[in-house]
Amino acid sequence: MILNIDLENLINEHKNELIENIKNLIKYKSISVETEGNMPFGKENAKCLHEALNIANKYGFTTKNLDNYCGYAEIGKGDKIIGIATHLDVVPAGEGWETDPFCATIKDNKIYGRGTSDDKGAVVASMLALKIIKEMGITLNKRVRLIMGCAEETGSKCMQYYNEREEEFEIGFTPDGKFPCVFGEKGHIRARFKYTNPSSIININGGTIDNAVCDKCIVHIYNNTFNQKVLKDYLSENNIKFEIKNDNDICIIEVNGIAAHASTPYLGKNAIMYLMSGLKKAGCTDEFVSYYCDRFNFENDGNGFDLKCNDQYGNLTCVNGKVWMENKSIIGSIDIRVPITLNSEDIVNRLKVIDDKRATIQVMKYSDTTYFPIASNIVQKLLKVYQNITGDKENKPITTGGGTYAKSLKNCIAFGCKFPNKNNKIHEANEFVEIDELLLQVKLYVYAILELLNDK
Numbered sequence: 373m374i375l376n377i378d379l380e381n382l383i384n385e386h387k388n389e390l391i392e393n394i395k396n397l398i399k400y401k402s403i404s405v406e407t408e409g410n411m412p413f414g415k416e417n418a419k420c421l422h423e424a425l426n427i428a429n430k431y432g433f434t435t436k437n438l439d440n441y442c443g444y445a446e447i448g449k450g451d452k453i454i455g456i457a458t459h460l461d462v463v464p465a466g467e468g469w470e471t472d473p474f475c476a477t478i479k480d481n482k483i484y485g486r487g488t489s490d491d492k493g494a495v496v497a498s499m500l501a502l503k504i505i506k507e508m509g510i511t512l513n514k515r516v517r518l519i520m521g522c523a524e525e526t527g528s529k530c531m532q533y534y535n536e537r538e539e540e541f542e543i544g545f546t547p548d549g550k551f552p553c554v555f556g557e558k559g560h561i562r563a564r565f566k567y568t569n570p571s572s573i574i575n576i577n578g579g580t581i582d583n584a585v586c587d588k589c590i591v592h593i594y595n596n597t598f599n600q601k602v603l604k605d606y607l608s609e610n611n612i613k614f615e616i617k618n619d620n621d622i623c624i625i626e627v628n629g630i631a632a633h634a635s636t637p638y639l640g641k642n643a644i645m646y647l648m649s650g651l652k653k654a655g656c657t658d659e660f661v662s663y664y665c666d667r668f669n670f671e672n673d674g675n676g677f678d679l680k681c682n683d684q685y686g687n688l689t690c691v692n693g694k695v696w697m698e699n700k701s702i703i704g705s706i707d708i709r710v711p712i713t714l715n716s717e718d719i720v721n722r723l724k725v726i727d728d729k730r731a732t733i734q735v736m737k738y739s740d741t742t743y744f745p746i747a748s749n750i751v752q753k754l755l756k757v758y759q760n761i762t763g764d765k766e767n768k769p770i771t772t773g774g775g776t777y778a779k780s781l782k783n784c785i786a787f788g789c790k791f792p793n794k795n796n797k798i799h800e801a802n803e804f805v806e807i808d809e810l811l812l813q814v815k816l817y818v819y820a821i822l823e824l825l826n827d828k
């Protein structure tokens with residue numbers, strides 16, 4: 373596409389404004405917390421949305437606030453919508469920051485702060501892309517709509533609210549994944565098992581969240597039900613850190629593993645799995661131990677639930693992240709990621725019919741896979757834009773076990789905002805965005821929107 377203007381210069385002229393906008397959004401602690409009343413995800417989240425819509429109003433866009441669930445800004449006229457879906461909510465700051473996570477700080481041409489990369493940076497970059505398209509004076513025969521959601525990090529209820537009330541995109545992207553683009557996202561199933569009346573386990577507590585490999589597990593168990601030496605040898609042989617204390621006839625075992633996101637379990641070491649498998653080796657008589665070892669394994673492939681499957685892009689994964697005790701029952705989380713060309717519902721149905729007298733399975737929630745064939749128009753158009761602008765022909769479109777709004781919105785694919793081989797410390801301490809990359813995002817979004825507006 374040939375443009376008769378110097379887009380690079382035009383974007384650079386807006387650099388200070390872009391930084392000002394990101395500063396204005398970072399200052400809100402927009403961590404989504406479900407709240408009663410007219411601020412469904414909390415006050416800070418609603419204020420942040422208000423601020424973002426204010427910027428859009430100043431730019432002369434049409435705006436709408438959908439009851440503080442989400443909002444959008446729009447330019448152009450027409451029946452169809454080219455969509456961009458971003459989010460304003462962030463994950464908690466956590467420990468280890470060198471700057472104030474809620475005060476955008478510039479150091480070495482980088483902006484530090486929670487949300488600078490995920491996803492407030494993409495919000496302001498997309499907003500500026502719309503403004504620049506407006507300034508270019510192109511007549512738009514479709515509307516270009518920038519959605520800003522308030523609960524992406526906590527299950528995307530905001531997009532459910534959007535879908536119930538608003539039009540779907542003809543086509544669109546969500547800059548909340550990676551460049552060049554994410555052509556497939558695995559389906560996600562959240563389930564639980566419940567095992568009633570274990571015989572020798574008095575208490576068990578492992579993990580902190582459902583969607584991560586368990587990094588620590590503590591069990592209280594009668595010490596005459598297994599061979600302690602065999603357990604100790606097993607854990608040592610596997611380089612697993614542990615501590616065993618004996619208190620009369622009760623043994624307290626603490627096992628430390630390594631946490632990893634549930635979409636990449638092979639990067640972690642599951643503390644519960646090591647503990648259970650060690651107890652089994654040590655001859656533990658509690659039936660729960662054999663139940664656990666029958667159902668879960670170190671491959672995290674779902675084989676124990678008869679779910680093992682794969683496609684050309686990857687395997688199904690099945691991770692137990694958390695276990696705890698409730699009314700004499702052991703309850704545990706099950707996180708399953710379904711290969712992108714398969715169907716989540718089929719897997720859910722297979723899980724539901726498992727007939728096991730030892731434990732019940734309950735499916736809490738599931739989302740479908742998203743899949744755009746590499747040859748599809750959308751993938752090819754976005755890839756062309758990315759390659760033309762960056763010159764990078766090496767990095768190819770990718771798939772992920774994680775999820776974005778592409779799962780919640782029709783005809784929407786993840787494009788940006790993270791560049792290949794870069795670590796912006798997303799969800800970690802000292803999250804940042806490079807100012808040059810933020811400007812590059814603007815350029816990519818401008819061209820992507822123009823490309824998508826083009827019907828050919």
Ligand SMILES: [Zn+2]
Binds near residue numbers: 490
């Ligand atoms: Zn995000």
